[in-house]
Amino acid sequence: MVRRVGLRHGLSDADVDEVFQEVRIRLWRARGDSSEQISAMRSSYLYRTAVSAALDVIRRHRRPRETMLEYDDTDPVVASPSGPERTLAASELATQVDEAIGEITASRRPVVRMYLTGYTREEIADLLGWTEAKTRNLLYRGLADLRELLQARGIGPEAI
Amino acid sequence: MNDARLSELYREVLEARRDMPRAACLAPEQILALVEREGTADSRLATLDHVASCPDCQREFELLRALRKGAPAERRWNVSSMALAASVLIAVAAGAYGVRALAHRGDVVRGPDTTGVHLIAPAPSARTLQWNRVPGALSYTVEVLRPGGALVASGETSDTAFALPDSVTLRTPGHALWWVRAHMSDGTEQRSAMQPLGSGR
Numbered sequence: 001m002v003r004r005v006g007l008r009h010g011l012s013d014a015d016v017d018e019v020f021q022e023v024r025i026r027l028w029r030a031r032g033d034s035s036e037q038i039s040a041m042r043s044s045y046l047y048r049t050a051v052s053a054a055l056d057v058i059r060r061h062r063r064p065r066e067t068m069l070e071y072d073d074t075d076p077v078v079a080s081p082s083g084p085e086r087t088l089a090a091s092e093l094a095t096q097v098d099e100a101i102g103e104i105t106a107s108r109r110p111v112v113r114m115y116l117t118g119y120t121r122e123e124i125a126d127l128l129g130w131t132e133a134k135t136r137n138l139l140y141r142g143l144a145d146l147r148e149l150l151q152a153r154g155i156g157p158e159a160i
Numbered sequence: 161m162n163d164a165r166l167s168e169l170y171r172e173v174l175e176a177r178r179d180m181p182r183a184a185c186l187a188p189e190q191i192l193a194l195v196e197r198e199g200t201a202d203s204r205l206a207t208l209d210h211v212a213s214c215p216d217c218q219r220e221f222e223l224l225r226a227l228r229k230g231a232p233a234e235r236r237w238n239v240s241s242m243a244l245a246a247s248v249l250i251a252v253a254a255g256a257y258g259v260r261a262l263a264h265r266g267d268v269v270r271g272p273d274t275t276g277v278h279l280i281a282p283a284p285s286a287r288t289l290q291w292n293r294v295p296g297a298l299s300y301t302v303e304v305l306r307p308g309g310a311l312v313a314s315g316e317t318s319d320t321a322f323a324l325p326d327s328v329t330l331r332t333p334g335h336a337l338w339w340v341r342a343h344m345s346d347g348t349e350q351r352s353a354m355q356p357l358g359s360g361r
Contacts, residue, residue, distance in 0.1 A: 015223055021351070029311075050227045051192065058188045058220045063347055094172040101170070101213075110205050113212030116163075116170040128204060129197055143163065150161065157161055 015057075022053035093155070100149035108142030115139055178215045185217050186210055188224075195224045277342045277352035287324045289338055294350055297342035304328060304338045304357060312336055 026049050104112055114124045125135040150156075186207060193199045194207040211221045277300075278292045289302060302322040304313040313328050328336070336357040342350040 015219070016226070019223065019227070029305075047227065051224065054223050054227055055188045055192065058223070060347070060349075062182060062185075062188075091169070091172060094169040094176075097166060097169045098173040106209070107205065110209040110212055113170070113209065116167045117174065117212055117218070118167070118171075127194065127197070127208065128201070143166075146166065147161070155161070 018057050019050065019054045022057055023050050026053055096153055096155060097146075097150065100146055100153065100155075103149050104142050104145045108138045108145060111135060111139045112142035112146060115143075174213070174215045174218075177213075180216075182214075182216060185214060188220060191217060191221050192224050195221065195228045277340050277350050279338070279340060279352050279355050287328075289322045289324065289340075291320050291340045291352060293320050294342040294344075296344050296346070297350070298345050299343050301341045301343065302338065303341075304336050305354075306336055 023046075027046070101109060101112060101116075111124055111128075114127075115121070121132060121135050121139060124130075124139070125132045128135070130138075147157075190203075190207050191211060194204050194211065197204065199207075211217045277294055279289075291300070294300075299316055299318045300320065300322075301316050302314060303311060304324070305311055313325050315322055337354045338357050339354040340352045342352075344350060
């Protein structure tokens, strides 16, 4: 189930495998010399163990790049999220869309971003604890805002 | 511009941001708070805004979200008994299978690929553990554990051999297990399979 949910949004098998491996080790160690079976452990305990393992895996993955950022000051241009690498990789139109999204009202912006990333209204509503109606309303308004902002930049409905 | 085209352009932006330095990224705990619906609505919105604009944080978010999907039912989440059953399934997948297999077969904890760490187990009476050299490894951590999981001995070395301390007594094969983790120069780890002490191949 974890694998299936993750794969829907771009999580790789390797990500899930690494966490599962970490969980196995921790559970195995946690047993110590007791005869308690894993199947008898509380599921909430297993979840906390899995979350803790996932957080550690995340921190471990982040470390090399954070270290590089801390010590490598030879090329600040590359370290900038708005540097030339990004503009080269993303088209002018895509960059304009991104900038326009950044100007949407704060309460609508995340909904628009999540929707454009591929999340459904139901998923967004679930994450924020909102009703589906509220989410739909904010999404439609947010998308309308975005189109207006793009129009103001000279990017109309005909843009491809 | 229709929704599909907007989505395509936005994904293009995200793709260009992938693997950028992460100085402005959220702490993993903040992402977890979003997944678990902890904190104020405003803080969750702000976290979601970042997650939806940062492909690396989004991947971490997905990992935690996937775990949450299989988590036990809680009062706030109103998850059905099916979800609870799913969490038990995960427990079995992630725990029971691993533990039992470790104890009986020693082949569950494996390296990420076949080029990883491979143990060259000693003869039953030998007291020096050996393994292959892993290209790019800076050091190795060796651990000897009881089948119950208790740590018997451990050590870190840049060599590919480890002498068992005198405190470790060799009895019947399988009374203890050993494995090696290679610490790579890029900050990652490669892990061997876990093997009963005193067995060779």
